[in-house]
Each structure stands twice: as structure tokens, then as C-alpha cells.
Amino acid sequence: QVQLQESGGGSVQSGGSLTLSCAVDGNPVSTYYMGWFRQAPGKEREGVAAIDKDGSTVYARSMKGRCTISQDNARNTLDLQMDSLKPEDTAMYYCGAGPYCSIFSAAGINQFQYWGQGIQVTVSS
Numbered sequence: 001q002v003q004l005q006e007s008g009g010g011s012v013q014s015g016g017s018l019t020l021s022c023a024v025d026g027n028p029v030s031t032y033y034m035g036w037f038r039q040a041p042g043k044e045r046e047g048v049a050a051i052d053k054d055g056s057t058v059y060a061r062s063m064k065g066r067c068t069i070s071q072d073n074a075r076n077t078l079d080l081q082m083d084s085l086k087p088e089d090t091a092m093y094y095c096g097a098g099p100y101c102s103i104f105s106a107a108g109i110n111q112f113q114y115w116g117q118g119i120q121v122t123v124s125s
Contacts, residue, residue: 002026002114004095009119016085016123022078022095022116029071029078033100036069036080037109038091038121045094047103049080058103063089085123092118 003025012018020036035050049059049069057069067082078095095116102108 002032002097004097004114004116006093006095006116006119009093009121011122011124012085014086014123014125017081017083018085018121020080020082020093020095020119020121021075022080024076024078024097028073029076030073032097032114034071034078034095034097035103035112036078037094037096037103038089039094039118040091043091044106045109047109048093050103051078052100060104082121085121087123087125089121090123091121093121094118 005023008020030053033052036048037045038048039045047060048063049067051057051069066084067080070079072079096112097114098112101111
């Protein structure tokens with residue numbers, strides 16, 4: 001069993017930056033395949049980025065070049081640095097942990113076993 005808790009969300013203006021952190025309680029963060037996801041009102045949850053135990057990463061095309069996912073083993077957190085934020089990035093952001101699978105399909109997302117409660121990111125124009 002692992003518990004996840006997001007922090008670092010908030011409101012920024014277009015072009016701004018935010019760093020989200022997901023505290024992992026129960027096991028070392030490097031134990032899991034982990035990802036960041038987001039869900040805007042009226043839309044399906046979508047994958048933003050994921051990182052494997054060996055440090056390899058994948059990014060959604062919409063966020064590639066504007067965000068960096070990383071694991072901080074000392075703090076036992078999963079972090080997401082987001083830059084050049086746009087209003088369309090506004091959503092509830094979640095961290096998830098699970099088996100290695102695609103974060104870009106509903107079937108893959110549904111395989112993630114552990115979820116944080118989510119944190120709001122609002123980008124104003």
C-alpha cells in the first residue's frame with residue numbers, strides 16, 4: 001500500500017511556472033512506475049508525463065518541452081516542473097503509481113493502482 005499526496009498547485013498567469021510535488025508514503029518513490037495526470041472539467045483524465053524506475057521518461061505532446069518529470073529520492077517525491085503555462089493547462093493534476101503501461105490511453109490510465117487526491121492548477125490569460 002502506498003499513499004500519494006500532491007502539493008504545489010495554485011494560480012499563475014499565462015507564461016508562468018509551477019512545480020508540483022507528490023509525496024510518496026509507504027515505499028521508496030523509485031519502487032513504482034509513476035506519472036502525472038490531469039483532468040479538466042468535462043474532460044477525461046489524460047497523461048502528462050511518466051517516469052520509470054530506470055529514470056526513462058515520456059511526455060504528452062501537448063506538454064513536451066514545457067515540463068520535466070523527476071524523482072527526488074532524498075525527499076521521496078515525484079516532481080513536475082511546468083514552464084510556459086497556458087490557460088489550456090488549467091486542470092486538476094493527479095499523481096499516480098502503478099505497473100508499466102501507457103499513460104496515453106484510458107486503458108493504461110485505469111491500470112494505475114494508486115492515486116493522490118489531486119491539486120488544482122489554474123492558468124489565467
